[in-house]
Amino acid sequence: MGVRERRARQKRYLRQEILDAASELFVREGFENVSMRRIADKIEYSPTTIYLYFKDKAELLEQVCAEAFSRLVQRLTKIDEQPGEPLEKMQRGLLAYIQFGLENPHHYRATFMMPIPEGMREEKLQQADSPGMQAFDFLRRCVYDGIAAGKLKVKDPELASQTVWAGIHGVTSLLITHEKFPWVGREKVAKSMVETLIDGLGGARA
Amino acid sequence: MGVRERRARQKRYLRQEILDAASELFVREGFENVSMRRIADKIEYSPTTIYLYFKDKAELLEQVCAEAFSRLVQRLTKIDEQPGEPLEKMQRGLLAYIQFGLENPHHYRATFMMPIPEGMREEKLQQADSPGMQAFDFLRRCVYDGIAAGKLKVKDPELASQTVWAGIHGVTSLLITHEKFPWVGREKVAKSMVETLIDGLGGARA
C-alpha cells in the first residue's frame, strides 16, 4: 500500500531536483540567463514538465529564493540566541544581513530588487511568513529590543526599523549592482552604514 | 549648400523622436514592457531603423535615463547655488535625490538597480560625466563641504560619501520596489533616513 507514498516521494524528489537545477543556474549564470529550457536541459526533462511542479517561472524562482533566505533567517536566529548586548546583537545581525546579500547577489536581487509583477504586491511580501519578511522582522525586533534596553532613543520604533532596513538594503544592493565602483572597501562601507545607522538613531554604542 | 546640415538636422530630429517615444513608453509601461518593436510602432518606423541611431536597446535606454538624470543634476546644482548652511543644503539635496527617484522610478531602476551587462561595468559608471556619477558627485561635495565647515565629524570623507549614497539609495530603491509595503509613510522614511545619516555622521544639525 506504499505505492501512493512512493509516487509522492518521487514527485517531491523531482520537484527538489528542479529547484536545485534552477538554483545552480541561478547562482552561476545570474537571473536573466535562467530560462525554463535551460533548467529543463539540466535535469533532462522537457521544459513543460516544470509547469507540472511550479505555476510559472516567477513561482519557481520565488521558491529558490525562499530556500536561500531561510538560511539567512537561520543565521539571524542563531545570532539572536547568542548572549550579548542588544546593540551588539543588532550590529552583528545587520552585518550578517548585508553579508548574506553579497554572498547571494542573485537571490537578493530577485527578492528585493526586482519589480513585483503587478497584482501580487500585497499578497507576496506582506505575508509575514515570507522569508524576506522574516528577515525584516528580526531586524525590527533588534530595534525594539534596543529601545526596551534604553540603548536606542527613537520616537517611532516602526519608522526606525524601516530606516534601518532601507539603510542596510542600500549598501547591499549598491554593492551588488555596482560591483566595479571604486568603493573605499566593501566591508568598510557595510560597517560604516551599520555604525552610522545605530549612531544616527541615538544608539549608545560601546 | 545647407543640404548636409538639413539632413543632419533631420537625423537629429528622428533620433530625438525615438528617444521621446522610448521615454514615454518607459515611464508609462515600465522597463520590461518597452520593446524595440513597440517603440518602432509608436514612431511609425520599422524596428530596425532604431539600430541606425542606437547601437542596441541598452544604449537607447541609457540615453533615455541620461536625459532624466540631467534634470536631477539641474535640480541639485540649483540647490547648491542657493544660499544656506552646508548641512541644510545637504539635507535638501538628499531629499531631492530621493524624490527624483520616486518620481522617475523606471529611470532610477534602469540606472542604479539593473545588473550591468558584464564588460562595461568599469567604463559606464566610472565615467565621471555619466549622469549617475554627477549626482553622486554633488552628494560627495555636500559631505566635503560639511566637513570643511566643521559641521560633520568623519575620519574618511570618501567613506562617508559612499555611506550617505548607499543610505539614500536604500530608501529610494526600497520604496520603488516595495510600493505596497506598509510603510509608516514614504516621505517620513525618506526624511528619517536623511536625518539618521547626518546625525550618524556626527552632524551638528539645527
Next chain:
DNA sequence: ACATTTACTTAACAGTGTTAACTATACGCC
C-alpha cells in the same frame, strides 16, 4: 483485461533583441 488516471512530451503561439540582405530615394557630378 479493460478503463482511467498520472506523468510527461511534442508542437505551437506570440513575443523578444538583433543581423543580413534588399530597395528606393536623394545626392553630387559630368
Next chain:
DNA sequence: GGCGTATAGTTAACACTGTTAAGTAAATGT
C-alpha cells in the same frame, strides 16, 4: 538632364524567451 553612388529605411530571418493545448505512453485501480 542623366548616371553612379551614398544614404535611409525596409523586409525577412535567426535564435531565443515564457507558456499553453493537445497528444502519448505507461502505471494504476477495478
